[in-house]
Amino acid sequence: MAQKSSPPPISYILLALLLAGGSYWYFEIRKPTETSTAVPTGTASAPSANAPPAATSPTTFSPPTTVPRGTTVRIAGSTSMVQINQALKRGFEGQFPGALVKTDAGGSSQGIQNLLAGKIDIAAVSRVLSDQELNQGLVAIPIAEDAVAIVVGDANPFRKGLTDTQVQGIFQGQINKWLGIGGGSGTIRVINRPEGSGTRQAFQELVLKGANFGEGANSTTMPRDATTPLLQALKADGIGYATYAQVANQRTVRTVAVNGLTPEASNYPYLRTLYYVYKNPPSPAVQAFLGYATSPQGKQSLIAK
Numbered sequence: 001m002a003q004k005s006s007p008p009p010i011s012y013i014l015l016a017l018l019l020a021g022g023s024y025w026y027f028e029i030r031k032p033t034e035t036s037t038a039v040p041t042g043t044a045s046a047p048s049a050n051a052p053p054a055a056t057s058p059t060t061f062s063p064p065t066t067v068p069r070g071t072t073v074r075i076a077g078s079t080s081m082v083q084i085n086q087a088l089k090r091g092f093e094g095q096f097p098g099a100l101v102k103t104d105a106g107g108s109s110q111g112i113q114n115l116l117a118g119k120i121d122i123a124a125v126s127r128v129l130s131d132q133e134l135n136q137g138l139v140a141i142p143i144a145e146d147a148v149a150i151v152v153g154d155a156n157p158f159r160k161g162l163t164d165t166q167v168q169g170i171f172q173g174q175i176n177k178w179l180g181i182g183g184g185s186g187t188i189r190v191i192n193r194p195e196g197s198g199t200r201q202a203f204q205e206l207v208l209k210g211a212n213f214g215e216g217a218n219s220t221t222m223p224r225d226a227t228t229p230l231l232q233a234l235k236a237d238g239i240g241y242a243t244y245a246q247v248a249n250q251r252t253v254r255t256v257a258v259n260g261l262t263p264e265a266s267n268y269p270y271l272r273t274l275y276y277v278y279k280n281p282p283s284p285a286v287q288a289f290l291g292y293a294t295s296p297q298g299k300q301s302l303i304a305k
Contacts, residue, residue, distance in 0.1 A: 082105050144274045146245065191220055
């Protein structure tokens with residue numbers, strides 16, 4: 001039987017080209033189009049709720065060289081930062097004649113509310129911002145370190161130190177007798193700050209590790225966040241807490257060592273950061289003041305306060 005002749009070489013070439021073209025269309029063009037419908041558009045690029053501030057939210061500012069006359073900066077918030085506000089006010093107004101810094105207190109949370117409402121330019125805050133506050137365009141700038149001191153009245157016969165466990169027990173209502181911590185007879189009166197206080201919130205995190213305060217009969221919550229009335233309420237049987245800068249030179253109260261450490265110690269257990277908070281974007285006045293507050297001149301004014 002005679003053999004069939006082989007197809008000419010050009011037939012193989014054409015067949016190979018057809019197969020290659022069909023494979024490319026199926027795998028590289030048709031398939032991605034079909035699978036792309038299974039993934040919702042934009043899912044991969046959706047921003048996270050906890051995403052860091054955008055590049056338009058500066059956290060550092062250059063020290064100003066000039067500030068226009070008539071520039072006004074309104075600051076309000078934490079009572080723990082009253083002395084810091086006053087020191088930076090004096091330094092800023094002294095370096096830039098014609099500029100004015102207005103300061104007020106009332107608590108960290110009140111300061112943040114006023115900032116969001118546009119009533120002030122900078123909130124003085126003695127706690128970290130919440131996620132909700134960050135998502136509203138607020139940016140916190142660290143200004144100073146501070147110690148939260150445990151205080152008793154100078155007339156109080158208790159003159160020992162406390163452990164951090166004892167401090168927790170007192171403010172959670174588990175220890176309510178002075179005898180239970182090596183003191184004399186009588187009930188421990190706990191003098192607490194109101195819920196809007198940044199110092200209270202910082203104390204709850206630093207000292208109570210997020211646990212709640214005790215609400216027993218021996219606990220009194222002050223009606224407003226002010227240090228002087230709290231110190232006056234201590235008398236001979238009360239215990240409370242305050243920013244150390246506000247009680248260091250007081251003659252009517254004493255600080256209580258914790259774990260053998262006083263608030264002056266670098267490893268004192270109750271240290272926190274104090275902040276100035278602005279709403280993005282910052283105005284020229286805010287940029288100027290924060291640039292001064294974080295400059296060597298600003299830091300020097302805090303040392304001299």
